[in-house]
Amino acid sequence: MNGIFETLQMFNESIHNNYNLPDIHIGPTDCVEILIISFLFYHVLLWIKNTRAWNLFKGIIVLLIFVLVAAIFQMNTILWLAQNTFNVGVIALVIIFQPELRRALENLGTRNILGNLFSLNKTDEAKFSDRTIDELVKASYAMGKVKTGALIVIEDDIKLDEYIRTGIDVDALVSSQLLINIFEKNTPLHDGAVIMRGDRVVSATCYLPLSDSLTLSKDLGTRHRAAVGVSEVSDSLTIVVSEETGKVSVAMRGQIYHNVDADFLRDKLKYMQNRNHEATRLELLKRRLLNAKKDTKKADE
Numbered sequence: 281m282n283g284i285f286e287t288l289q290m291f292n293e294s295i296h297n298n299y300n301l302p303d304i305h306i307g308p309t310d311c312v313e314i315l316i317i318s319f320l321f322y323h324v325l326l327w328i329k330n331t332r333a334w335n336l337f338k339g340i341i342v343l344l345i346f347v348l349v350a351a352i353f354q355m356n357t358i359l360w361l362a363q364n365t366f367n368v369g370v371i372a373l374v375i376i377f378q379p380e381l382r383r384a385l386e387n388l389g390t391r392n393i394l395g396n397l398f399s400l401n402k403t404d405e406a407k408f409s410d411r412t413i414d415e416l417v418k419a420s421y422a423m424g425k426v427k428t429g430a431l432i433v434i435e436d437d438i439k440l441d442e443y444i445r446t447g448i449d450v451d452a453l454v455s456s457q458l459l460i461n462i463f464e465k466n467t468p469l470h471d472g473a474v475i476m477r478g479d480r481v482v483s484a485t486c487y488l489p490l491s492d493s494l495t496l497s498k499d500l501g502t503r504h505r506a507a508v509g510v511s512e513v514s515d516s517l518t519i520v521v522s523e524e525t526g527k528v529s530v531a532m533r534g535q536i537y538h539n540v541d542a543d544f545l546r547d548k549l550k551y552m553q554n555r556n557h558e559a560t561r562l563e564l565l566k567r568r569l570l571n572a573k574k575d576t577k578k579a580d581e
């Protein structure tokens with residue numbers, strides 16, 4: 281046991297010496313530094329989770345654990361191999377994820393970071409009108425009645441550009457007729473999801489991330505899983521109309537509410553219309569941690 285601690289200590293010292301880590305003196309600047317690093321770290325993780333880099337990230341964690349074990353037991357050949365492939369690996373990653381990295385940098389450039397930080401008064405603004413709520417409720421139940429499948433995502437504070445880009449631009453004021461028309465079977469825009477921003481339909485035929493939550497019923501098809509998936513990575517609200525049963529469901533905060541009535545849907549939309557932006561970010565973080573905990577519990581059972 282002592283051997284392991286000694287090796288870990290040596291490992292720690294060698295990291296310190298080799299990489300020249302800064303000494304930490306706790307002061308106001310350090311607190312700001314910790315906040316900035318946490319913010320960056322959170323956003324990099326969020327980016328990884330929302331792209332195909334997620335599985336790769338999990339693979340890298342397994343490899344790192346493997347290398348750490350090799351370091352502890354001083355398996356020099358494995359360490360030599362890891363050391364020599366590291367640089368090549370980094371270059372390979374940059375090449376493989378070049379489209380994702382380019383998009384992430386583009387996003388950074390187009391985001392109004394200072395504006396977002398200082399626009400505190402924006403939190404009380406209503407995001408869409410009462411008319412939009414009426415049109416959404418009307419369209420959902422009209423489509424349910426004739427069993428037309430639909431998937432409508434209403435964006436909130438967290439922007440869904442990554443998913444909007446996968447669809448076809450619409451940019452039109454929402455109306456029940458427009459939504460019914462979009463989801464009409466055998467028409468070019470009916471497949472996939474519609475994404476709404478404020479009172480406008482931004483895009484149709486969008487591809488959403490599928491939830492891999494183990495807590496969801498096995499009977500759920502991909503339309504419902506996609507609705508939960510987008511609610512796990514954002515603060516959006518998604519309306520699902522089942523093509524099979526005509527039932528209307530609502531997905532938000534990683535949860536799905538099945539077979540809801542018009543009053544329930546209206547209440548959720550009203551709540552979203554007036555909710556505070558910053559509170560939802562904390563809610564999202566809390567929810568992710570809870571979901572991860574639930575999944576681990578379910579996997580253990």
Ligand SMILES: Nc1ncnc2c1ncn2[C@@H]1O[C@H](COP(=O)(O)OP(=O)(O)OP(=O)(O)O)[C@@H](O)[C@H]1O
Nearest residue numbers: 429471472473487488501502503504506522523524
């Ligand atoms: N990842 C996705 N993003 C957006 N739309 C999707 C996605 N996956 C599936 N869909 C939509 O869902 C449709 C397939 O629905 P499917 O029958 O598999 O799901 P379901 O949950 O059983 O829904 P339903 O009750 O309407 O049959 C696809 O034709 C497509 O329009």
